[in-house]
Amino acid sequence: MTRKLFCEISPLTYKISYEGHILKRKITDTLRANISKDKYDTKLPYIVFEHQSLMRRGLRKVPVPVEEAKVKNLQIAAPKVNRVLIKPGETFSFWNLVGRCTVQNGYQSGLMVANDGELKKGTGGGLCQFSNLIHWMVLHSPLDVIEKYHHEQVDMFPDSDRQVPFGSGTSIVYNYLDYRFKNNTSTTYQLITYVGDKYLHGELRASEAPKDTYEVQMIDEKFIEEGGQVYRCGKIFQYVLNNGNLISEKLIKTNHARVAYDTSNLEVVKQKS
Template identity: 85%
Template sequence: MTRKLFCEISPLTYKISYESHILKRKITDVLKTHIAKDKEDSKLPFVIFEHQSLMRRRLRKVPVPVEEAKVNNLKIATPKVDRVLIKPGETFSFWSLVGRCTVQNGYQSGLMVANDGQLKKGTGGGLCQFSNLIHWMILHSPLDVVEKYHHEQVDMFPDSDRQVPFGSGTSIVYNYLDYRFKNNTQTTYQLITYVGDKYLHGELRASELPKNTYEVKMVDEKFVEENGQVYRCGNIFQYVLENEQIISEKLIKTNHARVAYDTSNLKVYKGNTSTSPRVG
């Protein structure tokens, strides 16, 4: 019989293991990582990239109270990040700024994605929309993503007002699944984040303009049927431009996501992507 891990023995040992992991990471950050924490009320002069994300998408599988809980959670979390400076050599840590999501801190039960890609409800649910927004802005800058996790590759909802490529999101769990980026430049950057009536807003600002500009695009996206299951496939690339000319490209993500909704109205390719599509 396979011997159980300490965290698998009982709910108590799981709690002990979980809390010890959180404490260990906090100690490591204090001793080894220069985490960005200083804020400046005034905005840095140059806007590098800005984005807004619709908070209430009114998807059929998502009840209205759950979406409103997400909006509440975003209203609590965004001021904790707003105006933070990321100075040269510093690392931005989502959880170091936002902190733990608890009922005592005002967080409500919102929608979350479990490790197996299934939807569930949990305190602080919906904050991945916040880390998604930040990540999308960082991809349009010279800042280096040093920690990022993906949700299980499941395409759960049909596209509805999609503004960014599928698969470019993040998965976060306090505090061991964090979203982090490091400033390896000589320029100071600043995040501006706030909640409006309909949208979650973000700006990435800097003390000076970078030499290059950045674009992020989905390439060769298609739906492919494999052994009776439809998958959403494609590649996300980051392009670095100088004087509007591409000087380098980087593969950010390769998608092979199981589609969990009706695909009868989609163009679906059979087998490998060189075969003719099936049109619903």
């Protein structure tokens, strides 16, 4: 018989293990990490990249009350990140700024994606849209992503007004699944984040004019049937250009995600046996 881990013995031991992990990370961050925390009321002068993300997508699997709860959660979280500076040598940590999502802090029960790719409801659900927005902006800059998780092993919804490539999102769980990037440049950066009527808005700004431009593209995306199951496949690349000339390219993500919706209207390639 396989011996159970301490966290698997009972709900209580899971809770103890979970809280212990959170405390350990807080202590580690206090002692070792140079986490961004200072804010600057004035916007830095140069826009590196800006993006807006539609909050209410009207997907069939997502009830309206759950989607409205997500909007409320974003309205609470966005100001906690807004105008933060990421100085040279500092690390941005999503959870260090946003904090824990609790009912006492005003968060509502929104939609979450579990480890197995299934949908569930939880307090603070929907905030991955916020970390997705930040990540998409960071991909268009020289900032270095040092911690990122994803739940793209399952393609949950058919494309609806998709603005960014599938697979470029993030997965976050307080506080052990964090989204972090580090500023290894000599330039100070700043995040501007706010909620409008329809969109979650973001700007990545800098103290100096950008020298390069960045493009992120999906290459060779296709739907492939393997063993009776359809998968969404493709590769995401980041391209760095200077005066229009390509100076480097980097593979960001390789997708191989099980499609969890009706594929009858898709062009599916059958894998050769």
